Amino acid sequence: MSKRRGTGLATVNYPTGMNLGGDPTQALIHSTTTGNFVVTLSSTDLGQGLKTAMAQIAADAMGVPVDNIIVDTGDTDTGPHCMGTFASRGTHRAGNAVIDAADEARDVLMEVAAEELEAAPSDLEPDGDGNIHVLGAPDRSISVMDAAMAAHFEQGRTISGRGIGFKPKSDVDPETGEMDPDSTEAHATVVTEVEVDTETGEVDVLTVKAVYEIGQMVNPALVDGQIIGGAWMGMAHALYETTDPYYPDIDHKPGSFGEYSLPGPSEVPDIEYEVLEIPSQTGPYGVKGIGEMSATPPIPAIVNAIKDAIGVQITEIPVTPEVVLRALEDEKESSEEPPVAENRDGGDEP
Amino acid sequence: MSGKIVELTVNGRTVEEIVDPMEPLQSVLRNKLGNMATKTGCKQGGCGSCTVLVDGEPIVSCLLPAEAAVGTEITTLEGITPDDGLAPVQEAFRDHFAMQCGYCTPGMIMTAEALLERNPDPSRAEIEDAISGNVCRCTGYDPIVDAIEAASESMNGQGDDGA
Amino acid sequence: MTIEAYYRPETLEEALDLSAEYRSSLDIISGGTIAMPAINEGKTFPARVMDIRDLDLDFVESSNGERTLGATLTLTGVLEKIDEPFLRDAARHTGGWSIRNMGTVGGNLFSPPPLGDFAVALLALDAEIEVQQRDEQRWISLSEFYAGPKSTAIEADELVTAVRLPPIDGDTTYTKYTRSQEPARAIVTVAVNLERQDGVVETVRIALNGAGPHPVRMHEAEDILEGERLERDAIERAAEAAAEGADPPEDAIASAWYRRKMIRHHLSNALCELRNQEETK
Structure with a gap:
């Protein structure tokens, strides 16, 4: 045989991730005048689909349709800091950074929409289809695009957010050898x-x-x-x-x-x-x-x-x-x- | 360098371009005529990412002197893509997620087009055989073979579950 | 350095004139699959290149069982125009699809080792090569054509224009052994043409690729088989002789040590296959 x-x-x-001298990935989000949101990252999509995953996460966290998210990973010289797409850390680190940035941007979006709708920001909820509604008042709503236009042209505000996914450096305990890498x-x-x-x-x-x-x-x-x-x-x-x-x-x-x-x-x-x-x-x-x-x-x-x-x-x-x-x-x-x-x-x- | 003006027929359009002696068709298509789907790969005929059709036959355009393509019909990915959407093979590649980085995709699709033109109902083995000169580093090939199988079914009117 | 000129003659006369004029400063291409990679990589800078694909040398002619294949017939052309299984097998295993659409019968003769997987089949059939220069035409055997490492019997002003194959008598078998499917290059390729009379080997030609600086005949192994029945002992001795007599190239795909082992293994398998063919007849 x-x-x-x-x-x-x-x-x-x-x-997932590494114990570098601190392991950060940062994200920035801002709105365009068309109601799209640009997620800027230095994390590289090398075919694994990072941009798709980040668009999904940003859309979910912002409460807007995924089609309204533009992920820009163009340039590590000018983009926010990322340690790199390695150690299986992309979705984890950049995802946390995007959620963090989206939270800040979403707060601004709700403040802008609240002013247009004459409601309290805490009473508003995005429906994920491109509109923001006043809770309990289905006829009072504004589209995300109109809110973005109002921010840019009437209220003079940027709808934007900054975020970071960060793991601090873990030093080895000299007594026990213990660490959290x-x-x-x-x-x-x-x-x-x-x-x-x-x-x-x-x-x-x-x-x-x-x-x-x-x-x-x-x-x-x-x-x-x-x-x-x-x-x-x-x-x-x-x-x-x-x-x-x-x-x-x-x-x-x-x-x-x-x-x-x-x-x-x-x-x-x-x-x-x-x-x-x-x-x-x-x-x-x-x-x-x-x-x-x-x-x-x-x-x-x-x-x-x-x-x-x-x-x-x-x-x-x-x-x-x-x-x-x-x-x-x-x-x-x-x-x-x-x-x-x-x-x-x-x-x-x- | 003694450049020379030649007439090439690319995707049904006849264009004039200055080419250098032994300049590969790949370089002319991509760098001079803007057919960006024709990737610059290994330049040795070993990766298939510059595959285009010459008179309907898949060839690696890095190994064909541009001047030797005079008088032929050259088809690039741009030429098979309808103005308002995607060709069935392209649709199938999208639906079956048959790409990750996308570098091999245009060459793969050109080879698949040529295969389905000759053999509308290929077996998996025939598909694997046809694409064996197109290297993919990401997908593990299975999704690509699935996509070409599905394209064949949809082109033969058997429908595609898109799964 | 730059390439001064690319010629694409349309007649043989024109091509032979260019060959005579420029001799070794003129590189010849037909499919481009050997010359272009080297030029693209900057490894060679020929002063002038002559492309002979327009010379109408992509023909197949048959008469009385003898076949003549034009030098610029592509490997795909072989598959389209020739029914003979042995030749189809060899063409089929030479490169991937796009390379078969470009690579030619004539060009394959000049492939550096361990390429030349069509040529090895031609060698097993005792092919003859038509060589032309301006004032002369000659036929030489493929064995004579291979003059040594990186060297052929073709003069600088000569062109290979055709390959002539005698009628194929007896049985044939072709095996290309690779790490993965084509276009992977050969570890070894075995091509055998064998004629028997009442079960006794009358003539046999064993040609191997991956056993020397070009496709080579294994005469010692052939001598062992001639006059013998294809039985285990003779097969083993022949395979052993081929493995010992080979001078395999060593490259990124396989060592000489491994190629030698595979020569023995795959030649032995090929001969067993021929023995079984006889038994089932």
Whole structure:
């Protein structure tokens, strides 16, 4: 039999945010004359959908339609401070900053609308469809656009808000070693099934089954995108990708896309997953980060599945076919040597 | 550099442009003619993000000298996008969230267009095969294959649940 | 440095005149899939480039089972115009779709290793190459064409204009082994054409890609098989000889160590497949 199957599991406890010298993301919101609100951030959307999630959060916090939110993440030179889109911190940090800024801007919006409607700001409520109503008086309302026009042209006010999502620096307790480095933690368990061809060393990932505990989802489609894309990326890291192939010559570095190994569309395994929404205490609406965690646990799960299949623990990635063949050869050689007293983990070989 | 004026037919319109010897069609389409969907990718034919159709065939426009495209019909993503909305393949990519950063998307869609033109009802394996020269770094490909499958169904009048 | 001129001749005479005039200062492209990446990257700066895609060399001619393929026939053209499964297999596994739409039969002969996955099939069929210069036309075998690492038997003023294939007798098999689906490049590609009489191998041509500086024939392995039945022992000895005789390139995709192992494995598999074909006949 040259093909052997195995199953592997990995479980992860993944921090959201980092213990930098304080970890801030700031947001600014202001209204245009058309009743749109611009959310200015320096947090970068690199395809994960941060702008979409921030627009949703801003719309919810402002009480206006999501179509009226413009998220501007143009320029880290001129925008409000953000430490960066990393450590799975984007939705958590920027989301908190946006809510904070929206609260301030919403207060101004209600004050402006109150003056136009001759009511107390505390008696007003936005309906989320672009209008602000006086509670208990359904015929007394003003559109958000009219309120914005009134602020700009009649009341001479800016409708704006400033916000920050901030985690102060946590110093290590010299006595106990205790510290509080992150903002919340997400969790996942990933199970993979692989088939290893012991003649070519090739590993085929058959299935990836996962459960992700990630707090409240802001946008399930974005979460789906991260998980599916992350599973593929994790497989790519486990089996294919390296800029430093282990051959001795510098000339063997990949010089083009064609020389950089990646799995293609037909190598994508069957991916199934469930999401558990257990809200965090610190994130906006109970959000935790999912980004990086989608790509990391598939890697040990695949390596463990390879061990289950062939009985050899591989300790480097990517697990190229050559790595598998060499590991099998080493194993064979060592098992042919006279037995030594050794407590071998697993005991898969006779 | 001895630039030369050439006539190119892009999305049904004939335009004149100065091109340099061996200047790739990709560079002319994007940098000179403003067809911004034709991305600048690896410039080695390895990523597919500059895929356009030449006489209906998908090619990587970084490897075609612009002068060699004289006398052909060049189609970019702009050319398949209706004035008032999206083409069925574009709709399907949106509905199936078949993109994240979007860099590969125009090239993917051009390849998908060419595939569905030839094979209106492709299997998943045929779709995977057709797009294998278009690298996507974000989606894990599954949503893209789903989208092309759905586009095929909607173009064949079978409807699409959009899920 | 800049490229002074891009020529796109429309007749062979014109093209051969340019070749004669500019010789090695003229780079030739047909599909562009080899030359353009290097030019785009700034790795090469040819003084002049001649594009031969308009010379009407994208033909396929057949007579008495012999096929002649024009040098600028694209790999997609092979798939459209040729029914022969072995050639279709090879064309199908050379690049992704857009590259097959651009890359040509002639250009594939000049692909640096481990590219050239169509050429390796041509080598297994003992193809001949038509070479032309202004005053002369000649045919050389593909084996002669490959003169060494980065070197061919083509002179600076010559053009490859066609590939001629003898009638395909016996059985064929083609395997391209990659890390992931095409356009991934080959670890090894195995192309075999084998004729048997009463189960005994009369002639066999084994061509491999990923086993040397260009597609190579494995003569030692062929000699082992000729006159033998395709039985396990002969197959193993032939595969072993090919693995030992190979000089595989080492790159970012695979080491020479691994390629050698895969030569043995995939050649052995290919020969077993041919044995099984015979048994099911």
